[in-house]
Amino acid sequence: MPIHNSDIADIFREVADLLSIEGANQFRVRSYRQAAQKIDNLTQDVAEMVEEGGYLTELSGIGDSIAEKIEEIVETGSLNQLEEIKDRTPQALEELLDLAGLGPERVSDLYDELGIESGEDLKEAAENHKIREIEGFGKKTEQKILDELEKEDKQKSRYMLSRAEEYTEPLREYIESQEDVIDVEVAGSYRRRKETVGDIDILATCENRGKVMDHFVNYEDVDNVESKGDTKSTVYLRSGLQVDLRLVDEQSYGAAILYFTGSAQHNIALRERALDRNLKINEYGVFPEEEDEPVAGETEEEVYDAVDLPFIQPELREDLGEIEAAESGNLPDLVTMDDLKGDLQMHTHATDGSASIAEMAHAARDLGYEYIAITDHSKRVTVAQGMDADELAEQIEEIDGVNNSMDDFRILKSCEVDILEDGSLDLPDDILKELDMVLCCIHYQRDLSRKKQTDRYLKAIEHPLCNVIGHPTGREIHKRGEMDLDMEKIMDTAESNNVFLELNATPRRLDLNDIYCKMAKERGMKLTISTDSHSTEELNHIRFGINQARRGWLETSDVVNTHSVKDVLDMMAK
DNA sequence: GCCGTTTTCGGCCCGACTGTTTTCAGTCG
Secondary structure (H helix, E strand, C coil): CCCCHHHHHHHHHHHHHHHHHHHCCHHHHHHHHHHHHHHHHCCCCCHHHHHHHCCCCHCCCCCCCHHHHHHHHHHHHCCCHHHHHHCCCCCHHHHHHCCCCCCCCHHHHHHHCHHHCCCCHHHHHHHCCHHHHCCCCHHHHHHHHHHHHHHHHHHCCCCEEEHHHHHHHHHHHHHHHHEEEEEEEEEEHHHCCCCCCCCCEEEEEEHHHHHHHHHHHHHCCCCEEECCCCCCEEEECCCCEEEEEECHHHHHHHHHHHHHHCCHHHHHHHHHHHHCCEEEEECCCCEEECCCCCCCCCCCCHHHHCCCCCCCCCCCCCCCCCCHHHHHHCCEEEHHHHHCEEEEEEECCCCCCCCCCCHHHHHHHCCCCCEECCCCCCCCCHCCEEEEEHHHHHHHHHHHHHHCCCCCCCCEEEEEEEECCCCCCCCCHHCCCCCCCCEEEECCCCCCCCHHHHHHHHHHCCCCCCCCCCCCCCECCCCCCCCCCHHHHHHHHHHHHEEEEEEEECCCCCCCCHHHHHHHHHCCCCCCEEEEECCCCCHHHHHHHHHHHHHCCHHHHEEEEHHCCCCCCHHCCC
């Protein structure tokens, strides 16, 4: 049973949760959490590192003790320390930590005083007014617990970025429309363009705080005002999305945006760096020791400059090496929307799309593209009425016709060919040879073993006509996880066979994720970024792909479809 | 538990808010 990085990270997170409830040293707890985060974001497979005798302690945040524990997990599949903690402290207490307002101390008190081990216990105790009797708890805390238990059922998960955008952009415009508002910025993970966001943090500068806050809480989509003050208000929208508005002074605007954009880990690293320079960073600015006058704070650039760093793009602010890269002048020059020259996956009404080839081409040209690839499904994908060889031959002729009618634009002939269970392709070579690009994807038998699934991909990648592997992991956010794959092996094989991996920009896919993008880049691979559009409107989803690519440190040259059509054709010609 | 041109001990980011308290602990981001 292979141990994935996320398995190891989960174990350490659980250790951290349970240790915190036991009242362990908070910094010790933090070490486990940091190790978990480090491992989650690693672009190498930890189990492989162990097997190859790699030095885990070379990773920052992982010392002798945790390295030893990682080895134990890789070798035995579990961690004895965790089993011992579970014998002392019920595992179910961990879930109570997820409830807003309950941290390790209170969970521990609830367990010690009332024997509460689960959400049901908690609900019963709250309803019977037992909780207010515990020292340090009171009526309001008890009611808050009941409210949160209720809310947990209603809305638990994070919001896909695309969905969060639908609620946030109109609200941003609404806030901007108030006459006293000067500047508005949405911060948080939304600004870092994380694939999902938990809540929305909006910052603004303005003339009249009271009026602006009134305006905010009176927004038509507000369901419930949680708190309202002069500097901060919190509301819940009807969708359940929490939105905070914070009003700040102009001289603190940059420091505040930096602070509320995060990530927390990035902020911590910046603050530690400031301390080395006898400076203190908070959300109001950068302050020399023992002084009240800030030396920076109006803009983010100023704050970075105060700790001798260049501006770091929000998408990179995850403490995954961006500070070191900034220091050494090696920050990536991230790919932008303007760099894109084409879109390399989309469907037409030949299969499950809603527009014609010409309609897709004209819509793409209107977006400023020079080329697209039409990638309708192959026959195995019956739900999409996938094409057989004859139908694909007809489509190729149709594309030639449209190409002849557009002299400043090129439609690449392609097909989203299904990779069958044995790794062979769903259409014969003699028709695939006629294409400019062959896109290969898995749609069925997603639950094969890691070995079988990986071998299936390797066989497809080694097929001499395969150019691109589409939506490589098959995951869909909030719906299904990744296929079990040895991604390092897949990337290495793709790289040596001149096969590209796709970053599928469909908001619910975003497949590859940011970590895999970074992993590919570190191997010197190029990726395609494609929308997989099924309508002309969906071509606009490309921005989510660009967001993810930037989070994966990709530069313009790392992306296949930033290159000219001639270069793309050369790359596909192998 | 991690880490180190103030190194092997003694630190570890910082402030706001809330609710419970009469000065603060716990939680959150």
